[in-house]
Amino acid sequence: MNQDKQLDDQIDHMVSAYSKQSSMETFHQEKVWKSIENRLNKKMEVIHSKSKINKYVLKTGLIAAGFSIALSGLLYYRTVVIHRNGITAASIYLTPQIHKKSGQSQFLFQENNLKLRVDTRDFKGLNSDPILFSKI
Amino acid sequence: MNWLYYSMSDSQFVTNWAISSSNPIRDKMIENQAIAQCKDGDVAGLKILYELHAKKIFYLALRILSSPQEAEDVVQDIFIKVFKNIKNYRGEAAFGTWLYRVTSNHCLDILRKRKKHTWVEIDETLENSNRINFKNDPEHAEKMLSPTIVRALDQLSPRQRICLVMREMENLSYEEISICLGISLGSVKSNIYRAKEYLRNYFKKMGFVGEY
Numbered sequence: 001m002n003q004d005k006q007l008d009d010q011i012d013h014m015v016s017a018y019s020k021q022s023s024m025e026t027f028h029q030e031k032v033w034k035s036i037e038n039r040l041n042k043k044m045e046v047i048h049s050k051s052k053i054n055k056y057v058l059k060t061g062l063i064a065a066g067f068s069i070a071l072s073g074l075l076y077y078r079t080v081v082i083h084r085n086g087i088t089a090a091s092i093y094l095t096p097q098i099h100k101k102s103g104q105s106q107f108l109f110q111e112n113n114l115k116l117r118v119d120t121r122d123f124k125g126l127n128s129d130p131i132l133f134s135k136i
Numbered sequence: 137m138n139w140l141y142y143s144m145s146d147s148q149f150v151t152n153w154a155i156s157s158s159n160p161i162r163d164k165m166i167e168n169q170a171i172a173q174c175k176d177g178d179v180a181g182l183k184i185l186y187e188l189h190a191k192k193i194f195y196l197a198l199r200i201l202s203s204p205q206e207a208e209d210v211v212q213d214i215f216i217k218v219f220k221n222i223k224n225y226r227g228e229a230a231f232g233t234w235l236y237r238v239t240s241n242h243c244l245d246i247l248r249k250r251k252k253h254t255w256v257e258i259d260e261t262l263e264n265s266n267r268i269n270f271k272n273d274p275e276h277a278e279k280m281l282s283p284t285i286v287r288a289l290d291q292l293s294p295r296q297r298i299c300l301v302m303r304e305m306e307n308l309s310y311e312e313i314s315i316c317l318g319i320s321l322g323s324v325k326s327n328i329y330r331a332k333e334y335l336r337n338y339f340k341k342m343g344f345v346g347e348y
Contacts, residue, residue, distance in 0.1 A: 004336070011335050014285040018199070019305040025204045027194040032208050033186055036215050040179055 163188065167231055174222045182219050189232065190215070193239050199301045200243040202286045210246070214239050229315060236316045240298050247294035288338050295319075296331035303328050 167188060173181025190211055198207035217238060225234050289297050295317075302308045302316065303324075313324045 007336055007339055008332075011285075011332070011339060014288075015300075015304050018285045018289075022195060022199050022305070025195075025198055025207075027191055027211075028208065029190055032190070032194075032211050033183070035212050036182075036186070037179065039212070039216055040182075040219060 171222065171225065171227075171231060174219060179219070182215060185218065185231075186215055189235055192232070193235060196236065196239055196301075196306060197243055199305045200240070200298055201246060202289065206246065210239065210242055214242060217242070233312070233315060237318065240302070240316050244294050244298060247297060288335055291338060292331050292334055293327075296327045296334070299324055299327040300331040 166184060170181040170184035170188075174185065175181075193214055194207050194211050197210035198204055201207055201210070214235070218235070221238075225231065229237075289300070292300065298317065299313055302313045303310070308316070310321055310324050310328075314321045317324070319327075
């Protein structure tokens, strides 16, 4: 019984530490608002369908560069805007993940759970083109 | 004087004023005005609601999802949803409560999606931190507390996790959680009870007992 009480105290302590640590995270209020505004003003487009991803990303062969940006870009603003010829073509939300066993990376399209896989070796030596891609 | 300015169309001013206000009645009036603006399709109204509530939404999502990146994405999605669906808000519950409900449902969906695949976040490399010795290494233990509880929370069902976060970290009452999640009071209580029981067993397995 005493051990259970100790354990409960420990759990309370951990929950409290977690809560406290969460409170210390910075919320980038202005930047998030900018993204909301852009989405509402249709300056950005969220890709919902696989065909659009094919059209904008896969077929143009830019996906590797996009991943490179997401990786080097801190994984923070996962909204990546794709520009084509200076015009914003699309924006995608990426969730970087790594497979437990194989170590293979993939980026998950948050909106519709589409998975796109890429070998982590592909990232080496890749120079992202700032004209084609930019983070918000 | 503030009230006179409030009626002006300068949304930036209204926003700044709203943040600095410590008067809940005035905040409520500003909120109602902003909701009306939103219903008319005015983004300035959304901006005011954002200034009033975004932080709370961020920290709620952060505690539920344990990912600042995802939490910021949630804030984006929630306020887009708010703008598109504000007409469904009829004022029966407080706006904040409605927002909490929308957010918790959104987070619930994210947690459910997470459960479906076996992929893990890139920075989740805590395999060697299973055993924490509070007695011999309290400093290290403190550092490891948060990631450890995150891993434990990951084991809970999405519903249990949200109930626990709302109760233990957001300090909501059982009734408030019940309203937010749209589930019965009994269901809230049993979810929290089961969550705690699971955590107790989880930490027992990890050998936490007697080391604190």
